[in-house]
Amino acid sequence: xxxxxxxxxxxxxxxxxxxxxxxxxxxxxxxxxxxxxxxxxxxxxxxxxxxxxxxxxxxxxxxxxxxxxxxxxxxxxxxxxxxxxxxxxxxxxxxxxxxxxxxxxxxxxxxxxxxxxxxxxxxxxxxxxxxxxxxxxxxxxxxxxxxxxxxxxxxxxxxxxxxxxxxxxxxxxxxxxxxxxxxxxxx
Amino acid sequence: xxxxxxxxxxxxxxxxxxxxxxxxxxxxxxxxxxxxxxxxxxxxxxxxxxxxxxxxxxxxxxxxxxxxxxxxxxxxxxxxxxxxxxxxxx
Numbered sequence: 001x002x003x004x005x006x007x008x009x010x011x012x013x014x015x016x017x018x019x020x021x022x023x024x025x026x027x028x029x030x031x032x033x034x035x036x037x038x039x040x041x042x043x044x045x046x047x048x049x050x051x052x053x054x055x056x057x058x059x060x061x062x063x064x065x066x067x068x069x070x071x072x073x074x075x076x077x078x079x080x081x082x083x084x085x086x087x088x089x090x091x092x093x094x095x096x097x098x099x100x101x102x103x104x105x106x107x108x109x110x111x112x113x114x115x116x117x118x119x120x121x122x123x124x125x126x127x128x129x130x131x132x133x134x135x136x137x138x139x140x141x142x143x144x145x146x147x148x149x150x151x152x153x154x155x156x157x158x159x160x161x162x163x164x165x166x167x168x169x170x171x172x173x174x175x176x177x178x179x180x181x182x183x184x185x186x187x
Numbered sequence: 188x189x190x191x192x193x194x195x196x197x198x199x200x201x202x203x204x205x206x207x208x209x210x211x212x213x214x215x216x217x218x219x220x221x222x223x224x225x226x227x228x229x230x231x232x233x234x235x236x237x238x239x240x241x242x243x244x245x246x247x248x249x250x251x252x253x254x255x256x257x258x259x260x261x262x263x264x265x266x267x268x269x270x271x272x273x274x275x276x277x
Contacts, residue, residue, distance in 0.1 A: 058197070068190045075197060082201040086208060093212040 003134035006127075010138035016114050017146045018176075018183040023114030027147055028172060030105045037151030039098050040105060041144030043087060047109055048118050048143070051076070051083045052136035055119045056129065076119045084110040114143060150176065222246050225267045227258040246271070 016022050023044070030040040055076045063069050088106055091099045099106065109115065118139050122132045153175055162171055222243040230238040234255040236245060245252050250271045253259065259267060 062193060062197075066189050066193060068193060071190050071194060074194065078194075078197060078201060082205055085205055089205075089208055089212050 001131065003130045006131055007134040007138040010135050011142040011145065012183070015142040015146060015183050016117065016139045017143060018180040020117065022117040023112045023143060026105055026108065026112055027150065027176070028169065030102070031147050031151040031154055031172075034148070034151045034155055036101060037147045038144075039102060041147045043091075043102070043106065044109060044112060044114065045137075045140035045144050047080065047083050047087060047112075048115050048136050048140040049133075051080045051115060052119050052122055052132060054079050054083070056122055056132050059123055072123060073116075073120070076116060080115050080119070081110045114139070146179070150179065216247065219243055219247060221270065222267075225263070225270055226256060227263065229258055231258060233257045 010016070014020070017024070017027055026040055026044070031037045055072075058075060058079065059069070059072060063071060063075065084107060087109075088099070091102075091106070118136050122135060125131075125135070127135060150172075154172055157171055157175070166174075219240075223240055226239045226243060228239050232238070234242050234252075234257070236242045242252075242256065250273065253267055253271060253273075
């Protein structure tokens, strides 16, 4: 497959949240405000792209030659956690406002399974470097797009009249389900 | 066996990078550590801040705010006042 088609598919038709169901925790947790969701999406995008490149290099130049590919999950978790920490340090220094509003959800990117999912899928699908880059940027762009759209819908829902038992998370989950149906073309 | 070496080496490299970046970017004010050690360290939140480090950052900006720490009393309170140079109001 060409990198361009991989890019388009991973943004829309094979969106990482709505068709692979990865990274749901921050999808629900950090999408209550439009601005928070945008920052969350951008940080996830940065972490996914950086850690995909690093894990790809580590896998193909360290793990494959030494025949230790069974270590990949542990290795990748290690790399992702340090990337998140690194990003947190930079944000704390240069954008303290965002660091404060994101709060706990920023270090929790380390446990965001979208990141580990993308890095492992890069390996499992036998991508070359360009395809890997297209897939990780595309998936993370899809993440940003969906979490932003979802946050705008949720902001709208807050002002609308919803029955009391559905208010809050239940209606958000239903919205996510309907979005997911749209994305796999059942509607 | 070689897996252990690779994992250890990677962990060393990554932690080294993190430590260096942290030391370069966030130069912590030495007084912050001292104030934090003078606070009780329960992270109880009764002062209105989420944990004792947030409280000590506020004390650095405005030292009168130390009075909001409720578990700080007796000898510990006296030490904090000595450190901040505040005379007790009678």
